[in-house]
Amino acid sequence: MQAIQALYQQHATVVYRFSLGLCGDKHLANDLVAETFVRAMMSSSPIGMETVQGYLCTIARRLYLKEWYRHQRHTELEDVYRDMAPGPEQSLMVARELQHTLYALQQLPEIDRAAVLMRAEDEVPYEDIARALDISLSSAKVKVFRARLKLLQITKEAS
16 A cells, blocks of 8 residues: 555656646546556556556556547536636736646647657656557657647747
8 A cells, every 4th residue: 555655646746747738627637647546556467668657647548538538428518607706917827828738738639649748747758658659669759749849839829
């Protein structure tokens, strides 16, 4: 039990940022993180990647895809009761920037989004990205490069 707690403390933030980047929803990202660590704890097979981060991100991505496919069958209700409480100006600017970044990420195809998120903040090795996405090493490098260019283009268009 201590091993999973140590694993959680060390990698939960990384998995959360990755999950948030994939889905764009804080609550779903929290659920994905929790389920990722439950799956990792319940797994009888050893970690098959060179880094734990790559392994956990692979689990989180597969859970996200499962949720995404399930969600495609549902329609959302209109949010009538929005929280209109204003916050400090700085919080608003940070929230807008985060929202814009998440929007830009959502414009990317899922596989490109997963590749750039694994590489961007957490610097997951390209080899692990390639294994997690089931693509070649050169494809992983190209996907990260092109995704970064596309994000830059989307950001500039919105400004």
